[in-house]
Amino acid sequence: MAALRPPDEIMLTAEPNAEGEPQILVFSTNNISDPGIDLAGGSHMPYSSSVVVIPVPCSSGIKPSWVLHAIDAGFDGVFIAADGTDCAYVPDCTKRTGEVVKKAQSLLEERKHDPRRLKMAAICSVCAESFQSHMEKFKAALLKLGSLEEKVAQ
Secondary structure (H helix, E strand, O other), X not given: OOOOXXXXXXXXXXXXXXXXXXXXXXXXXXXXXXXXXXXXXXXXXOOOOOEEEXXXXXXXXXXXXXXXXXXXXXXXXXXXXXXXXXXXXXXXXHHHHHHHHHHHHHHHHHOOOOHHHEEEEEOOOOOHHHHHHHHHHHHHHHHHHOOHHHHHHO
């Protein structure tokens, strides 16, 4: 994302959702989690149509500011579908991705956003059921937190 445009020109926004479901942005890794997410969609497994997936090479390369930008742009939550121990790029991907999450949650707290709006889990290339389950649980958690639109209106 940032390699293509300067941060102030990235035009990521959540589309309004008529069903009232939380808008979830998923960062998915090309080689590991993306095939599992594609499998969930290709198998017609039910999960929210308000999930938007952005592929990235490695979950440890996600910038914490991207998470903050997504929430500021109207997404109710961000899910990092991490490489876990299967990462082909760096041997300590799990540790690095954990640090990304900590930094992103700190940024969210600084902006008075609930850090529970960010979740991370390892999703493997055949983990369609796991992805679907994570999306349903995250959707339920976000519904309990309330939409960001409601929070702004208060």
